[in-house]
Every structure is written in structure tokens, then in C-alpha cells.
Amino acid sequence: MSSSAQFTQEILDLALSTSRKAGELLMKRPDSFDLNQKSSARDFATHMDHASEKLIVESILSARPDDGIIGEEGSDRPSKSGITWVIDPIDGTVNYFYGLPGWNVSIAAKDSDGVLVGVVNAPTLGALWHGVRGGGAFLNGKSIRCNEPVPMQEALLGTGFSYNSDQRQRQAEFFLDIVRDIRDIRRTGGAAVDLCCVATGWTDGYFERDLHEWDLAAGGLIAREAGAVVTGRNGGPAGHEMTICAGPTLHAALAARIG
Ligand code: LIP
Numbered sequence: 001m002s003s004s005a006q007f008t009q010e011i012l013d014l015a016l017s018t019s020r021k022a023g024e025l026l027m028k029r030p031d032s033f034d035l036n037q038k039s040s041a042r043d044f045a046t047h048m049d050h051a052s053e054k055l056i057v058e059s060i061l062s063a064r065p066d067d068g069i070i071g072e073e074g075s076d077r078p079s080k081s082g083i084t085w086v087i088d089p090i091d092g093t094v095n096y097f098y099g100l101p102g103w104n105v106s107i108a109a110k111d112s113d114g115v116l117v118g119v120v121n122a123p124t125l126g127a128l129w130h131g132v133r134g135g136g137a138f139l140n141g142k143s144i145r146c147n148e149p150v151p152m153q154e155a156l157l158g159t160g161f162s163y164n165s166d167q168r169q170r171q172a173e174f175f176l177d178i179v180r181d182i183r184d185i186r187r188t189g190g191a192a193v194d195l196c197c198v199a200t201g202w203t204d205g206y207f208e209r210d211l212h213e214w215d216l217a218a219g220g221l222i223a224r225e226a227g228a229v230v231t232g233r234n235g236g237p238a239g240h241e242m243t244i245c246a247g248p249t250l251h252a253a254l255a256a257r258i259g
Contacts, residue, residue, distance in 0.1 A: 008132060011083065012117045015107045016130060018059040019121035022052045022105040026090065027123050033097060043163035046097055049073050052089035056107065060085050067109075072214045083116075085109050088214035091120075092190030101125060106192040108217035118218030120192045129196045131222035137199050146228040148247030150204040152257075155182045155250055158194040158203045162210035171209045178257055191243075195219030198245050199226035205246030205254055211239055220245070233258055 001009070026048060034047040053073040060067060068079025071087040085107065090096050092103035101124035108118040113133070120129040129144075131137040137144050159175065161168045179185065186203055188194055191211055197203040199222045216238055220230045229251040233242045244254050 008116060008135070011109045012119075012130065012132060014060060014063050015085075015109060015117050015119040016128070018056050019105045019107050019119045019128070021059060022056050022089065022107075023121045023123040023128075025055055026052055026096065026103070026105065029096070029099065035097075039163055042094075044093070044097075045073055046090070046093060048096065049090045049093055052105065053087060056085075056087050056089055056105070070213060072212070082111055083109050084111075086115075086214050086217035088192065088218075091192045091215060092188070095189040100189060102188040102190050102193050104190050104193050106214065106218045108221060110217065115217050115221040118221035120196050120218050120222060122190070122193050122196075125193070127193075127196070129199065129219075129222050131199075131218070131225040133221060133225070135225070137222045137225035139196075139200050144200045144226050146198050146223065146226045146247045147201045147204050147250075148227060149249035150247060152178075152181055152250065152253045153183070155204045155246075155253075156184055156186065157182055158186050158188060158197055158206040160187055160189070160191050160194060160208045162208070164210055167210040174207070174258065178254075191215040192219035195223045195230070195245055198228050198247075199223040205244070205250045207242065207244050207254060207258070209240075209242055211243050213239070216243060231255065 035044045037044050053071050057075045066081035068084035069075050069077045088106040091106045096103040104122035108115050118131045194206045198206050223245050230238050230245045232238045
């Protein structure tokens with residue numbers, strides 16, 4: 001194994017073991033929650049989001065103290081090593097709070113060329129996805145590919161809704177525009193799982209406005225490595241304005257509709 005392949009494997013192993021530990025913590029779901037409100041009443045973190053982020057950050061920094069962190073719940077620190085970890089300690093907090101499945105732990109490591117490894121652990125689905133830049137995408141260790149080609153009228157699409165009301169309304173307007181022309185729509189409640197569903201062929205495509213880096217980093221790499229195209233509007237970068245994820249044929253059709 002080359003030294004760069006060995007380095008990537010070490011980063012992946014750390015991401016996998018950390019996501020498993022966080023998944024075990026979160027499976028001990030408490031009966032009651034301390035909530036702290038974020039941008040609005042519908043946007044909150046539970047004490048378990050904070051506990052999961054603490055566990056993840058400690059696990060990473062005890063192995064790699066010079067790495068940077070971007071965490072949804074605020075553990076940000078700059079990188080001295082060139083590696084920065086992008087963490088969503090519970091993606092799908094609302095699902096977790098209500099006891100619905102589909103929430104997940106999303107952990108990515110990026111370098112100056114972008115996301116190097118991504119891991120999405122959804123224990124309630126029995127699903128541990130990982131992707132390595134240039135090295136493929138996997139579900140529970142088995143290689144995965146997205147569905148391709150899929151025409152619009154046969155497309156099962158995932159989506160989600162931002163906490164921001166204006167973004168939500170725009171998302172709903174686009175949904176109204178295409179709902180007559182597609183097979184159906186699904187909403188899992190976790191953007192990282194939505195992206196991994198496309199990667200696995202469990203859905204054909206996904207679109208959502210207003211994603212943050214921690215929603216997108218790991219799942220976006222996994223989807224790309226499974227053959228999907230992941231962009232924003234007009235071929236720009238995925239993220240705040242729009243994220244469109246699908247195999248090349250459906251991606252082109254969706255991108256043309258989103259304009
Ligand atoms: C959430 C997503 C959800 C999306 C929300 C939000 P959180 O992440 O994964 O699918 O629709 O806008 O970003 O806040 O639960 O980590």
C-alpha cells in the first residue's frame with residue numbers, strides 16, 4: 001500500500017470507529033430531552049446532539065490533535081495538519097427527538113482537494129455507508145452504485161425542508177412544479193441519509209435547498225463515488241442555494257427544471 005493510500009485508510013478507520021461509537025451512544029435514546037433553540041422554534045439541538053459532538057471531537061483529536069473541526073454544534077477549530085473534519089453529530093435531530101428512524105451520524109474529513117473520506121452511520125436502518133475519494137462507495141462494506149439511467153417520469157425523489165420559512169416555501173414551489181411528472185417523493189428526515197439513498201439506489205434522486213456543509217460533506221462524497229452527480233443550480237457547487245443529486249441522466253433533467 002502506498003503511503004497516501006495508508007494515510008487515507010487511517011483517516012477512514014478513525015471516521016468509521018468514531019461513527020460507530022457515536023451511534024452506540026445515540027442508540028441509548030433518553031426518555032426526555034434538554035433542548036436548546038437555534039434559528040427558530042423548529043430548529044433545535046438536544047443534549048444528545050451535544051454529547052455526540054463531544055464524543056466525536058474527543059475521539060478524533062485524541063488520535064489527531066492537529067486536525068481542524070467544523071461541527072454543527074459549534075466545536076470549530078482551525079487545522080494545523082491540513083485535515084479538517086466536518087461533523088453532523090445527529091443529522092435528522094427532529095427524527096431523533098420524535099423517535100423516528102433515519103437519523104444518522106455524518107463524519108467527513110477534507111483536505112485541500114476537497115472531501116477525502118465520508119462516513120454516514122444510521123444505526124436505526126442498520127446502515128453504515130462510507131466513501132473514499134477515488135476509491136468507491138460502500139454500504140456495510142459492499143460496493144454500491146446509483147440508479148442510471150432514470151427518466152423523470154420513473155424517478156423516486158428524496159427531499160427535505162430547511163428550517164428557514166422562505167427557503168421552505170421555495171422548496172415547496174419547486175416540488176409543486178415537478179410532482180405531476182415524477183414517480184413519487186420520499187422525506188427521510190436526514191439529508192446525509194437522503195444522499196446515501198441515491199448512492200444505494202434506494203431512491204433515484206434528491207434535491208433540497210439550504211444545506212450546510214455538515215449535512216452534505218460525507219453523503220455528497222458517497223453519492224459521487226457511487227456514480228451520482230451532485231451540484232447546485234446551473235452546475236454550481238451544491239449547498240445553500242440548491243443541492244441536486246442523481247445519476248447523470250436524471251441529474252440533467254432535474255437541473256434543467258430547476259434552471
Ligand atoms: C437537517 C437535515 C434535514 C433537512 C434539514 C436539516 P439536522 O439536519 O438533515 O433533512 O431537511 O434542513 O438540515 O439539523 O437535523 O442536523
